[in-house]
Amino acid sequence: MNAVVSSFPDPQTLDVIDQLVGIAPGSALDRLRAQREQARTQAQQSYLALFAPAEPVAGHFEIADRFAIAAFVAGLHGQPEVARLYAEALAEQGVARAIEAEVARGAAQGPYGHYPEGPLSVEDEAGPVYAVDAVQRAVLGERLSAGLAHAHLLVFHPRDASPAALQALLDAGWRTTEIVTLSQLVAFLAFQIRVVIGLRALATPSA
């Protein structure tokens, strides 16, 4: 473990999506979200299950590493405000700075990637294959660096996923259950960030 948390999320914490969109109680978006009450509640429960998991916690995936990966994923989505929310939980400024440097190195446009050879091959799109730089690797460690590489694959080119990509995680010390949590974390962020973007656009008065 290389990342350390400064504070753990309080399970009674404000709804993260409301907070990121800026939804005030009683506003139009508040009433709109209330019409999909379970989606709202369970999106928040998803956040808590990943960042403040209940005991006994499945696997050994450090909370600080979860926040570091989340800050990376949000940064890759071009959402600095969301990235800040996750990076703020990191106590080590060195880790936060290393993540920021890796966000800049990992920037790309997705989705790209390959299809199984056949009629869809005409839709194959090449793109970068990412790995953490040696300088940041020294700060983040092998295990977290392998997690970031997998997160980059899932964010930008998930159709390039393979058993070999999972083997690379196992080789770096991730166990099967922890890979499931890592995959959920990255994929959940891909959802949460898009809900935030969509609701923000809905709140913007049209021209």
Place this chain on the structure above:
Amino acid sequence: MSTESTLTHPGNMHPRSFTQAQLEWLPWLEPLPEDELTERHYAGLVDASRAKSPYFRLLARDPDILGARTRTDKDIFYNPDAGLPRAERELSAAAASRFNGCIYCASVHARFASHFSQRTDVVQRLLDEGVQADLGARWNAIVQASVALSATPSTFGSAHVDALRAQGLDDLAIADVVHGAAFFNWANRLMLSLGEPQAPAAA
């Protein structure tokens, strides 16, 4: 331990194109054995019948996030109160899946979109021609909004909201498009990265 290696399926018939046919899914990591599922795992599975699925038994390794994910999914797609008709929620899911390249997810939700809209041929055009296919003004607006939201970084903005409003969608229906597409950016990444689809055996 047997759980610490990947699973491969060298003989698998991987589907080569997008389809509305019923596919299977083969895991690349060991799912929990059915006889080792505890009460907490069943709570995460939500529906006990999901214990038959290797996908859900793999995700059940972290039952709390699976349970919250499943309940989020159900409200987005099944809540019948107002908003976007079910067929078009499924369309947003199919469009995101087509764009991200998830053949398995696209097959399920294209099938649902066809079932609820009775427009199987139109849905098939989305699969065959891709997200640029002309599906008529209203469906085009839903597909384009879902695709813009699915791009990384996202290119979704007020122009997409305006285009959806112009097709008669109210704010709740637009929020349903957003949630349907956003949710499949979650689902696609799990389905694509933890296993592979399997084509039905030739008849």
